[in-house]
Amino acid sequence: MKTIIHTDNDFICDIQAPCFQTLSPEEVELVRSSKTQILFRKGDNLTKQGAFTSYTLFLIKGLAKQYIEGDGNKSYNLRIIRPGEFVGLSAIFQSNTFDYSSVALTDCQVFLIEKEAINRVCMQNGVFTTHIVRRYIEQNSNLYEKLQTVLYKQMNGRMAETLLYIDALKSENHEIFQLLSRKDLADFAATSIESAVKLLKSFEKDELIRLNEKDIEIVNHASLLEIVKHG
Amino acid sequence: MKTIIHTDNDFICDIQAPCFQTLSPEEVELVRSSKTQILFRKGDNLTKQGAFTSYTLFLIKGLAKQYIEGDGNKSYNLRIIRPGEFVGLSAIFQSNTFDYSSVALTDCQVFLIEKEAINRVCMQNGVFTTHIVRRYIEQNSNLYEKLQTVLYKQMNGRMAETLLYIDALKSENHEIFQLLSRKDLADFAATSIESAVKLLKSFEKDELIRLNEKDIEIVNHASLLEIVKHG
């Protein structure tokens, strides 16, 4: 059984995410009536760090990147957001501002769901809430990992980790590396652009990866994992 | 007397806009406590057409452009947003979605003020509300004008109008034309990029304007006005 949610403009949207499958018809209706669907064009911000929010976003189609902004033009990339994932979940229960920014890497079809609706569904539907909690836990765990990485690993390890992370998305998104600039990779690895370039070249020379235009192929998965572990 | 609003991070922000001068100390405090200040980087969206909103934006510093999105990659530029102007005012009283998108043309310092705060101040302070109403009226009038232009004027007239509009901002913002691409001008004039380019060249040939790199100088103001009126 699939949850089918019709949008106002009669575009039928088939929500694939497991968590929506647990909603009762009334709950589906509640969500339906307090949501809107938007096309974010490539380059548009889905969320802006620090801005007020009264809703959460659910990505239907496309890819986005989540990052935190620092002073100057500094950014640190946290993750690639894929279809079926929420953005700005934190706003639902507590915060009323976004903790991070995110930007569309491709055109993105997105649901915005007002937080009262999600909140109410959560109160009624424990199974749904459990799904939501699971996502929090996952993000939490990722954040600890990121912190660990940034605090204790050096450049090589951080870049190797970045490459393996992006590579893991390649099965679903063949073109993922083409969407990312050297600056993006640098911001994932928390390093300067120049260092990122040099690292990639050195990985290539050591036959760990292959650089074809913008695409990156992992050649020696095991060694990269070693670098992630030991630095 | 100037209204001084301290932000959380002790950055002192001096709100110049006339409308804020009418607030009582308590009202200032109300606004102060339900606002946040954000730096939008060049290219960031201040608002996204159709997205839910629970706040209004007030531009302190920088320039942004307001536009409405159509199908495909079509956009129509409505105005340049300058310091002292509100963005997303409509959200305050009625709509809970943004009617239009806007994007930072330069880095922008922006206040976000939660709508309840503004709303409450409006209920208490008639003078302030009058200022707000005045802005609505102005925008309304501009929208009628735009509609008129789009419906009944042809390319030449629309481009002439665009150039005069942008030129009028030049005294305050010398670099304004440098911030706009041919696509931006085309989107202001509601025409294709190629037509926009050809129009500019033909205006230049007729000695109505001068094109220096990206800057545009109005040479014959009167004739452009004629074109706006008749053709």
Place this chain on the structure above:
DNA sequence: ATTTAGCTCAAGTTTTTTGTTGAGATAATG
């Protein structure tokens, strides 16, 4: 005090985006 990790700066190259032009195609107008 020496080494290492990694940054910034500068210069140069490549790629991408933006701008320009001419040649049809199309659709509304008189």
Place this chain on the structure above:
DNA sequence: CATTATCTCAACAAAAAACTTGAGCTAAAT
């Protein structure tokens, strides 16, 4: 039906952005 307005397409030029490399600097770690 002819004319005018304007769009789209394709090819190219110019400008801007992204990438690359080497050198030198700095701060932490040995």
